[in-house]
Amino acid sequence: MKNRILVVEDDAAIRDAVLLNLQFADYDAVAFDDGKKAADALECDHAYDLALLDIMLPGMDGFELFGLMEQYSIPVIYMTAKTDSASEIKGLRDGAEDYIVKPFDPLTLMVRIEKVLKRVGKWNAVYRVRDVVVNTETHTVTKDGEPVELQPLEFDVLIALLRHKNMTVSRERLLSEVWGFDYLGETRMVDVKISALRKKLGLEDAIRAIPKLGYRLEER
Template identity: 50%
Template sequence: MSGKNRILIVEDEEAIAKMIAMNLEVSNYDTEIYYNGSEAEAALVQDHDYDLGLLDVMLPGKDGFELLGDMKKYDIPVIFLTAKDDLESKIQGLKGGAEDYIVKPFEILELLVRMEKILERTNKLSQTIKILNMEINFEEHSVKQNGQEVLLKPKEFELLCVLAKNKNIAISRENLLRMVWGIEYMGETRTVDVHVGQLRKKLGLSEHIKTISKMGYRFEE
């Protein structure tokens, strides 16, 4: 599968909805926003070609718990993003069939990681990203630059994938270690610096993988 994953956002606070959409679009997703549960329900009848839904619980019109039934009908996995942090609501959401339940405020990086896990699990994850002059294919574990394949070591490839999927977001060295080498990896953050150095050299990305002082790295397109 190629092309961008399509995400439905149903959130009645316009500023939050637009902030989520902006961050997702930067990370290679297409988004559609509705501010009202009933309007989202009516629109789904016409167009339900979504890979994932991000729903608030408290919505005007139809609330998120009710809307979950419509999403399930069209086989659209759902993450609840809500200020309701009581256990009862969480149990209701997860028992009702939501894939995840994230309480506001949340870090956008955490949302992106959880979304990717769900898209992977449901076999909906887009398998390629086109960024700068590169095409990264996750399934084939390959990178082509201007049509020519560039050979990367496995961890270099995984690091490139994490940076590209989360472009324009600063990621700490500790998070990069966790995301690429795994939570159990006892290495030090110098490992990340060495691999970033290799990526910059092999792919000519010195201008694009920015060092964030005393923190980590950010991939800028």
């Protein structure tokens, strides 16, 4: 089952971009442009694993919406343009799981979402791409139902690519997510793991090398 995420953001450009990013990362996302509308919709359907809330919203602001989220035990990440510490402190003291300051980088948003979902125990551990199924809890990978043996680092690189599915991930980003920052600069290690993954999982055409940018795991 995919994780379900509620997005309330009044700016159409940001809303659409966040939705696309969430869909690419295999989330089921529902978006509203108005706080009041979101609150009304929550009455019938509140089966969300996480809410991404803007603070300055028409109808009902993000802080007001937070009360409802608490009622339905939906963890909240604020997306705010307010950099003043006062609003950050208010958001976090009231129990928001995290906040992200605009303008933000979509990959960072995805990592934060994943961390919050893991922390509250709602993280859906299963990723799928084509005929490959990856279970992060049991650390098992199957291709067409048959188990495939992966080295730990190969597994981590696969997860990083799956986390940003359909998005190009730079070698530097893979290094910092998998190996940590100490290995920055050693991009050749990434290429070795990628070619191993391609061979073992038969994903030669799915894991695409994008010139000058990095690698992209494509669903279609």
